[in-house]
Amino acid sequence: MENNNTPIYVTKPYLPEKEKFNSYIDFIWDSCYLTNQGTLHNEFQDRLKGYLDVGNITLTVNGHLALESALRMFDFEQGSEVITTPFTFASTTHAITLSGLKPVFCDIKESDLTIDENKIEELITDKTVAILPVHVYGHPCNVEAIESIAKKHGLIVLYDAAQAFAVKVNGKSIANYGDISMFSFHATKLFHSIEGGALAYNKSEYAEILNAYKNFGIMDEEHVEYVGRNAKMNEFQAAMGLCNLDSMEDILVKRKEITLRYREHLKGIPEVRMFYVESDKIEYNYAYLPILVNTKENREELYNFLAEHDIFVRKYFYPIVSDYECYKELYNEVKLPVAKKSGDTVLTLPIYHELSLEDVDRVCFFIKKYFDK
Ligand SMILES: *Cc1c(COP(=O)(O)O)cnc(C)c1O
Numbered sequence: 001m002e003n004n005n006t007p008i009y010v011t012k013p014y015l016p017e018k019e020k021f022n023s024y025i026d027f028i029w030d031s032c033y034l035t036n037q038g039t040l041h042n043e044f045q046d047r048l049k050g051y052l053d054v055g056n057i058t059l060t061v062n063g064h065l066a067l068e069s070a071l072r073m074f075d076f077e078q079g080s081e082v083i084t085t086p087f088t089f090a091s092t093t094h095a096i097t098l099s100g101l102k103p104v105f106c107d108i109k110e111s112d113l114t115i116d117e118n119k120i121e122e123l124i125t126d127k128t129v130a131i132l133p134v135h136v137y138g139h140p141c142n143v144e145a146i147e148s149i150a151k152k153h154g155l156i157v158l159y160d161a162a163q164a165f166a167v168k169v170n171g172k173s174i175a176n177y178g179d180i181s182m183f184s185f186h187a188t189k190l191f192h193s194i195e196g197g198a199l200a201y202n203k204s205e206y207a208e209i210l211n212a213y214k215n216f217g218i219m220d221e222e223h224v225e226y227v228g229r230n231a232k233m234n235e236f237q238a239a240m241g242l243c244n245l246d247s248m249e250d251i252l253v254k255r256k257e258i259t260l261r262y263r264e265h266l267k268g269i270p271e272v273r274m275f276y277v278e279s280d281k282i283e284y285n286y287a288y289l290p291i292l293v294n295t296k297e298n299r300e301e302l303y304n305f306l307a308e309h310d311i312f313v314r315k316y317f318y319p320i321v322s323d324y325e326c327y328k329e330l331y332n333e334v335k336l337p338v339a340k341k342s343g344d345t346v347l348t349l350p351i352y353h354e355l356s357l358e359d360v361d362r363v364c365f366f367i368k369k370y371f372d373k
Contacts (some may be wrong), residue, residue, distance in 0.1 A: 007310040008359050012352040013187040014251060016243035024239035033235060036215070040238035047245055048198060051166075052183075054175040055202040058210040059238070063162045063184025063197030065231035067095035069213045070158055070180050070199055071130075072229075073206060076101060080129040085115045086322040087339045088134040092160045093321045096132060104128070105322050107336045112277050113137070113290075113346075116338070117145040121153075130156040135164035135174065136317075137348075138190075138287035139277060143169055143177040150178075158182070161200075165191045166252060168283035175200035185241060190251060190287045193241030196233055254353050255286035261357050262289055262349065265364035271298060271371050289349040290316070296344040298371075303347060305370045311363050316348040 024040065031039065041059060048057045060066040071082075078100040084092060086105040096103045104123050109116045115133040131150055133141045141159070150157045159177065161167075162184035167174040175181050180203075185196030199210055209226065212219055217228030244251075266272050271294040276284070293299040299315070306313055320343040322331040349363055 005310045007312060008350050008355070008363060009312045010314045010316075010348060010350050011188050012354060013192060014190075014244060014247070014353045016240070016247060020243050020246075021239060024242065025236075028235050028239065035232055035234035037211075037232070038235045038238070040235045040242060041233055044193070044233075044238040044241045044245075047242065048200075051245060051248070052175040052200050053173040054200040056200070056204055056207050058199045058201075058207065058214065059233040060197040060199070060214055060231045061233050061237070062195045062231075063182055063186060064091045064095060065214070065229060066182045066184075066197040066199045067091065067158075067160065068099060069210055069229065069231055070182060071095060071099040071101065072213060073209050074130065074156055074158075076129045079127070081125060081127045082130045082132050083115075083120055083123050083128060084132040085134050085136070085339070086320040086334075086336055087113055087136060087317050087342060088160065088321060089162070089317065090321065090324070091162070092132065092134055093327065101129075102127075103321075103327075105331060105334050105336055105339075108136075108339045108342065110275075110338055110342075112139040112275060113342055114139055114141040115146075117142045117149065120146070120149050124153055124155075128153070128155060130158055132158050132160060134160040134162075135167065137290050138164045138167050138285045140164065140167055140169045140174055140177075140282055143174075147177065162186075162197075163189065163287050164285065165189065165287070166248060166283075166285040170281050171283075176202065179203070180206065185237075190255065190285060191241075191244055191248060193233070193237040193244070196237045196241060251353055252285060255351060258351050258355055258357070258360055259286045259289060261360045262351075262364065265361070266291065266367065269368060269371055270294075272367065286351070288316075289351040291347055291349060292342065292345045293347060294345070299345050299347060302367065302370050306363070306366055309366050311350070311366060313350065314348045315343075315346065318343040318346060 081104045082096045157178035159181040161181040180201040183198045185193040213228040214231035217226030273292040
């Protein structure tokens with residue numbers, strides 16, 4: 001075990017059969033249609049609507065621009081407040097800020113590291129217009145509690161579901177919760193289209209405006225109704241998405257197997273907490289393999305110890321967003337104890353389709369070895 005030093009990275013993109021992808025590429029060559037709502041784009045959009053079991057899908061070039069487009073669509077007054085989590089990827093908060101809105105950070109829950117629904121209401125002011133929670137690591141937020149808070153206060157709920165593809169709550173696709181959800185199909189996500197993203201929603205009236213936003217606000221040859229961006233998904237991305245969508249069942253089975261192997265190994269280590277919600281209400285996607293280590297010092301040491309043995313894990317999400325250079329001046333008063341502690345002690349372990357169970361054994365061997373010292 002100790003002599004095997006093929007590096008193991010935290011993730012590795014899934015690749016479909018090359019011949020299968022090539023047949024789509026042949027189609028693109030024959031049609032000579034590369035982008036702007038092409039045949040493959042439309043097919044991918046339809047198939048996703050089915051897969052995510054949602055009324056409408058708008059595809060975008062990446063997840064981040066999907067978030068920005070959604071925020072732009074609601075046309076909130078500049079400077080309005082959006083309640084969100086600091087325990088996320090940069091994109092979530094940057095989308096709010098770049099839309100001229102103010103992120104208001106709410107602390108998270110120790111149980112699953114999603115936004116703490118019990119702390120949302122105290123942050124609502126007369127400037128609050130929306131809640132932007134994140135289904136972090138694919139763990140669904142408390143969607144029912146969030147919905148009732150939003151209803152009571154007349155707020156929009158926009159989910160960052162970038163990591164929650166294929167997750168179900170109460171037997172229903174996660175795409176059906178909130179006013180709108182953003183999915184990311186970046187190469188590192190469990191399902192990808194190289195780069196790519198989608199907005200999923202049931203209010204059909206959003207479709208026209210979102211389609212316009214991703215194409216400069218152009219309605220037709222002579223009418224430009226909105227100040228839009230360029231956020232269109234191209235045919236090559238759609239081809240990759242179509243190929244990978246066929247493999248979803250395989251992908252989910254494999255990831256579950258890997259996750260269960262990790263749980264088996266790690267449950268006996270008192271310094272390590274694997275947090276996941278065991279609930280028959282949730283169908284999980286095994287998107288990530290996060291653990292919490294008992295202290296920050298151990299987290300740092302373990303990270304380095306694993307790297308010395310060619311295992312490259314990530315401190316994902318550290319630092320928390322409110323501690324970024326670009327935000328900390330603005331948020332130095334905010335108290336976010338759970339988010340802070342989680343950022344200081346979290347590690348995400350390798351998980352990807354091709355990761356073998358022997359590799360999982362090797363990662364866990366070194367984690368145990370570190371704590372046995
Ligand atoms: C990946 C990710 C995004 C951004 O998606 P891109 O497709 O990379 O633009 C946003 N939020 C979260 C939580 C993510 O993990």
